[in-house]
Amino acid sequence: MVEGYVRRAAVRAFALVAAALTALLSLLELVEQLASVGQGHYRLGDALVYVLLTAPGRFLQITPIATLLGSLLALGALARNSELAAMLGLGIPERRIVGSVLTPLIPIVAILLILAQFVIPPAQRLAQDGRAAALNATRAASGDNSFWAQSNREYLNIERFDRGHTPVGIDIYSFAADGSLLSIIHAARAQLRPDGQWLLADVSRKLDRGAELTTDHLPRLMWHSFVTPQEMQVLTLPLTSIPPMALYREVRRLALKHEPAAHYEHELWAKISLPFTLAAMVMIAASFVFGAGRAQGPGRSLAFGVGFGVAFSLGQLIFSRLGLLLDLNAALTALTPAALTIWLSLYLFRSASR
Template sequence: MPILDRYLAGAVIGGTLLALGVLMPLLAVFVLTDEISSVGEGGYALSDALWFVTLSMPRYLYQVFPIATLIGALVGLGQLAARSELVAMRAAGLSIARIVRGAMAGGLLLAVGATLVGELVAPAAERHAIAVRASARSGDAVQMSGQGLWARDGHAFINVRRIEAGAALSDIDLFVIEDNRLSIATHARAARYSDGQWLLTEIERSRIGVDRVEVERIERARWDSLLNPRLLKLIVVEPQALSVWGLYRYLRYMQQTEQDAGAHAVAFWTKLVQPLLILAMIFVAIPVLLGSARSSSTGIKLFIGIALGILFYLVSRTFTYLALLYGVSPALAAFAPPLLFTLGALIVLRRVG
């Protein structure tokens, strides 16, 4: 990579890291403030709240990364503009396309880093954070894993593969341990909470004896358990916190069972678009820099970045609501905002050029 490209990429990366260094502590304070109101509920202590906030930060980092990249590009490249370095580059014959290429090189590295955080770190950390909070608040042994929810209910161990909206569960296994051995294994296709109890449907129950196994099939049965809708709210992972592969598997299941998965579909396409969105934010920053005066302060550029970030958030939320309420394609809802901003930046860049 040429020296000037590395220099421009370093400015973008340095500015983004600086923006994240400011945004993440603020987000941590906001999340902790919200969690403090729950301290004292059950066994939920301040140390649990602090640990929950710490584990939640990778998810928030991934979500704010595009906005941090926009602000970081404005600040990092803005410093070059303030020192007339961008002007010197253009006077030396460096084209706007070369400036864009150097900045995009830094954006590509940032996009790879953000994707690794969003796919590998954030989902695992979020599951652990939710398990810590749920266990502390309820006093029960509850854990989220790649195989769904695991919980202990007296002598029974419960595995729920899918937790759906409206207090509904799917693909449930119950294992009863007596005298240090498995005595009953039950599988239910679905369960719904009603009148303080769960109603299991399409049940297959195996009673395991010393020398034989008795299998019975039951259409439906009542089930008393520590799990309830209130506890499920504490342990359900939001669609935005799942990996792309996890969202894809969930969408396939919802399609096979003919259920609505609008929120998960929007989250799936949004995560696919995220790397492109990071690059789009850098592209948006460049015409702002080239079109502003050299004397523009860092504060003004920071204000412009925040204003563009808020505008992008409002536009993206509008398309999300259109997808959820009016059946607009989730792929269109995810791709449209960055495309609109990129198109606007391209028009401004042509005028500046």
Template sequence: MNRLDRYLARAVILGTGVTLAVLLPLLGFFLLADELNDLGTDGYRFQDALWFVTLSLPRYAYQVFPIATLIGALVGLGQLAAGSELVAMRAAGVSIGRIVLGAMLGGALLAAAAVAVGELVAPPAEQRALTLRQSAQSGEDVAMTSAGLWARDGDTFVNIRELDIGADLRHIYIYEVSGTELISATYAESAAYRDGSWVLKNIQRSLIGRDGVRVERLVETGWSSLLRPALLKVIVVEPQALSVWGLYRYIRFMGRTGQDAGRYEVAFWGKLVQPLLILAMIFVAIPVLLGTARSTGMGIKVFVGIVIGIAFYLVSRSFAFLSLLYGMSPAVAALAPPLIFAGVAFLLLRRVG
């Protein structure tokens, strides 16, 4: 990567950063306004709504990243066009392909950042947001941590290390206290909600008394808990709260149980295609800039970018609905929109060149 490539890549990255800095507060404001309708529902307070919105923003940042990249490329490279720098590059013998390559290098870094947000930041933040809202509205005291889900049920504290698809539980630790004294500690390999109650399996229970500790082992026993499956399903089943690996696991689970996994397959392929989509949006921005650099202002270019972004959203949603309603391959539904827009951009780029 030489100096020219770095210069073009930096323009795209800075433009995208400015665009996200504008879009995310606006999204946060509208999300908060929507959450205000639920204030007062079983103790759901303004600070709870504010935390929910804050924790939801990484997911929305991931979702709007392609459109933000398109607008950011128009803004960043548009500044170069406004200063006649792109014209000077062309006059110095820099080809359109070289300009595209430099912009794409910036797009590759942005795509890596988007994947990091979508896989490492957004899923746990979204899980925490959903848990916070559900627990505040239901009155259940729960918290998601790196050690799994913690919940308090009266004088009992529950730690669930792994939440399987379908809201079944694995590796459950149950601690019962009396005042400040621990009176029992129970480990269960798994738990399932059947006929209105929990059933623990492969249990080892330590009963702590004045005479010492007595250990008992059970194959299966009932568990009376106020912890509701609805809360757990919200955490693990919503597509936006799952990583690519989580979506893959859920799709396999639904396949084994004979359920329709179309919605999750679309989300899975959408996440896989996201880096390609970001690069396609930058590629789309180049002919818009080069074709209008001398005749229109920055405001018109940004407006064109917004229109293209809206058009892309409508096309991608249409393909998603075609996949769900008419059985189109989810992979085709995810790949077709960026390929179509990139193909149109390529034709326009040839005309500009």
């Protein structure tokens, strides 16, 4: 009975904070999109649709800080109303109260995984396609949608994607084993075929023939791409919007070819570590209310919690960048901030109980 009451209070507070933060970030995104209104056929309605379609991605990003603030608000409200003191007076241990706040994380994580796998990627793709179509590709040509991929000393760059995901402005660089340049192929556009063949149109091909670099101009050229159309649709998304299973497949594919996959691996582990991050946020919130903040009042506990949430986000970002820079283990980089936070919360609990 008591656990259910605490659980409902935590869920209400989380929903309130998550909705407020998502709305705030969406408003900021709308302000940014207003700079493009009037270009091509891009209107205010198009900007609103873009913001709404990308809102699930923002919800996923703010979930850790929303969990921290929601837990602080829920437990702080119970403390202000002396309900926590009454629960403790009835002999209900602190771990049961904290467990009641942790329990809703199970459905929340399930919802987040569903969003990350099935909702955010197609919504992001629709948002990008609609924006590019309304802008008549004027902004896409500036490099917003530039795409790079590489395999077996072959590098592919696509300047932008036209309607229907047609690659436009294609450059293909081929290198020998010693690093010397073999050829450069530039094509105005390409038609993607299901068998992996690309029909390049309006082609300029430069070949290194040792003593000289020759240039050929061809109306058509067949090229066997190392990126399938399905992978192309996924990899053209922002890294944070790529679904977890697609990230896993891409990491496996690059590992089998002994090619670097650090960015995809770190993003995959960032998604895998999300349950631990949310649990760490609840634990640190509870430690402020029951431990360090017990003698300081709910208001000061909330302020400390907000400060810690900002510090945690910055620390997580720094760990991620250091992991990429120093080529550290992706799992270790993703899980370390949450592990340190859980350790800190347990330390605060023990300090308060002495």
